[in-house]
Amino acid sequence: NLYQNHLTWTFRFNWPVDVREAAGQREFYKSLQTQDLVTARFKRDRLLAECKLFVKEVREKQEREVKQQLAEDYAAVKDDEEFRTMQEEAIFGEAVERLVPGGYAALEKEAHKGVISDEWGAVRALGGEVAEHKVEQFISEVTSGDISTPFNAYLSEWLAERKNKVTAQTLDDCELSVKRFSMRFATVGTVKTRDVRDWFKDLGKKLSASRVNTYKQSIHAYWRYLQEMEVIDPDGVDPFRNIPIEARGTKSYKPFEIDDCMKLLEAAEQKGDGQLADLILLALYTGMRIEEACSLKIEDVKPDHLLIPKSKTIAGERKIPIHSALKPLMEAMITASKDGYVVSKLCSKNMYKKRHSAISKRFGSLKRKKGFGSQHVFHSLRKTVVTLLEQASVPEGIAADIVGHKKQTMTYGVYSGGSSMKQKQDAIEKLE
Numbered sequence: 090n091l092y093q094n095h096l097t098w099t100f101r102f103n104w105p106v107d108v109r110e111a112a113g114q115r116e117f118y119k120s121l122q123t124q125d126l127v128t129a130r131f132k133r134d135r136l137l138a139e140c141k142l143f144v145k146e147v148r149e150k151q152e153r154e155v156k157q158q159l160a161e162d163y164a165a166v167k168d169d170e171e172f173r174t175m176q177e178e179a180i181f182g183e184a185v186e187r188l189v190p191g192g193y194a195a196l197e198k199e200a201h202k203g204v205i206s207d208e209w210g211a212v213r214a215l216g217g218e219v220a221e222h223k224v225e226q227f228i229s230e231v232t233s234g235d236i237s238t239p240f241n242a243y244l245s246e247w248l249a250e251r252k253n254k255v256t257a258q259t260l261d262d263c264e265l266s267v268k269r270f271s272m273r274f275a276t277v278g279t280v281k282t283r284d285v286r287d288w289f290k291d292l293g294k295k296l297s298a299s300r301v302n303t304y305k306q307s308i309h310a311y312w313r314y315l316q317e318m319e320v321i322d323p324d325g326v327d328p329f330r331n332i333p334i335e336a337r338g339t340k341s342y343k344p345f346e347i348d349d350c351m352k353l354l355e356a357a358e359q360k361g362d363g364q365l366a367d368l369i370l371l372a373l374y375t376g377m378r379i380e381e382a383c384s385l386k387i388e389d390v391k392p393d394h395l396l397i398p399k400s401k402t403i404a405g406e407r408k409i410p411i412h413s414a415l416k417p418l419m420e421a422m423i424t425a426s427k428d429g430y431v432v433s434k435l436c437s438k439n440m441y442k443k444r445h446s447a448i449s450k451r452f453g454s455l456k457r458k459k460g461f462g463s464q465h466v467f468h469s470l471r472k473t474v475v476t477l478l479e480q481a482s483v484p485e486g487i488a489a490d491i492v493g494h495k496k497q498t499m500t501y502g503v504y505s506g507g508s509s510m511k512q513k514q515d516a517i518e519k520l521e
Contacts, residue, residue, distance in 0.1 A: 097122060098129035102140045111147045155183060159231045177232070181208070184227035189216045222273065229279045238320060240280065241271040247314045266307035277321050280312075282328040289332050301334050343464045344472035352459055365451055367422055368432055369470065374415040374520060376474035376492035379467045381405070383444040385431045387423050394510060397493065405493035410514040474520065481519035487512050 101118040109115055117140060121132045159180050166172035186192045189212055199211040213221050244267050248260060255263075273288055274280050293301050309329040316323045345353070350373060357366035371382050381397055389396040394408045411419060419431070426433040435444045452467050471492065478488040489496050490508040508516075 096124050098124070098126070098133075100133050100136050102137065104140075105144060107151070108144050108147045112143070152187065155187075156227070156231050159183060163232060177228075180228055180231050181224070184224040185212065188223040188227060189220050191215060226273075226275055226279050229281070229284075230276050238277050239271070240274050240277055241267055243315060243318060243320060244268070244311070247311055250314075262303055263307040263311070266304040267311050269304070270308050277315065280328050282326065285328045286332055289334065293334060298334055305329065305332060305334065342466055342469050342472060344476045345461075345465060345469050347473075349459075349461070349465075350470070350473065353456060356455055356459055360455070362451060362455075364432065364434070365448060365455065367418060368448060369452075370415070370418055371422075371432070372467070372470040373474060374412040374517075375409050376471050376478075377409070378405070378471060378493075379445045379449055380443055381493075383430075383432050383435055383448065387426055387429055387431060390419060390423060390431060393514070400493055402493065402495065404489070404495040407490060407493050408510065408513075409491060410510060410517050412517050412520060477520055478516060481516075483516040483519060487516045491517060 098121045099118060100121055101116060103116050104112045104114065119136065121129045123129050123132070159176075163173070163176045163180065166176050182193055185196050185208075189196060191198075195215055196208060196211045199214050200208060209221065212224055216223075244264065247267075248264055251260060251263065270288070274284070289301060289305065292304060296304075312321075312327070312329055315321050316325075350369070354366055354369055357363075357369060368379075368382060371377065371385075372379070375382070375395065377385070377395075377397070378400070381400055384399075385395060385397075389398065390411075391408075394410050397405060397407050397409065400406050422431050422433070428434060430444070432444075432448075436447055449467060456465055475488060475492060478491070479485075486496055487508045488494075491513050
């Protein structure tokens, strides 16, 4: 409340009943020492935020204490079936009282209407799925005996440790994944295999398979970190193993046909976008990913090969022989470069400083105008290269070394030192 007393604005806040004892007063009031309404509102907002934060902290402390006492009582009687049942009812009642609108009295009233046959139905009727999840979480924390460690308690330390090991985008994905997971699983004690499986199943209804896999990998990596820190049992059950990913809208990109590639090149040239035309040719003669091609530096162009020192995967760090038909274009691009990159003067406002961001959008606009849909993207050019290599009877292991794919077999994937430059040169010359 904000009211004026003797021309000076005063702030008043009535403490909620359950917080008054901790606050030591029924009402908090303070003179804002100003007659200006704008200044008063600014000070009011700051004081209100502080009061709300105090209320939140007190309630969280009270809830922890209640949970701790309930957990101790449950641990004392859990081996006695009769008393365990009584204690579980008490835990459910406490959860409802704290987390369901109207508390237990409202739940009983809803259940007695006769329309809903069980208490959980009444919880859903009063508070929806949000209240149901909160009650389930409360019960799980108490009965598991682990009520103290928030799931994201070590997130900052984990991110700091990974900062120099992964890209900025991967780091952001890790943070987002763990925070989103923590909204459903507040503490480590609530993370159960069945519930985790259900969570990922629901996530799969909203996101693509690749995105869900990103979430899974990030959260699983964080879980292993918690095991290493012995926050959880290092030898305990891993709730993230063998979680099936069932996502809707999984995309399968198609390769471009040779005629399609010619259409795209001609369209880029007719539009006057020589930079995009050069990039398309570079991709078609090497099989490089778009960011690999856009990040290729002049210093990484050797007499007979291109060096990819940094890639999306370890297998992607490779040497690609220069196709004889590509050499004149490479020389021209290097001569024209003004910034040390083969594909020069790329400007991107992408927050992760990806050089391909803007030119990728230009390619997307171009291919849509030529009638290609969502199954054809720049990555489709890479699929075109792999398809042509296969049709030219190039062994899979050599093709994998050219495009930077991980070899799946034990013999070639683990023990082999890889294809020779001559083998790769002979193979890449078969691209026409």
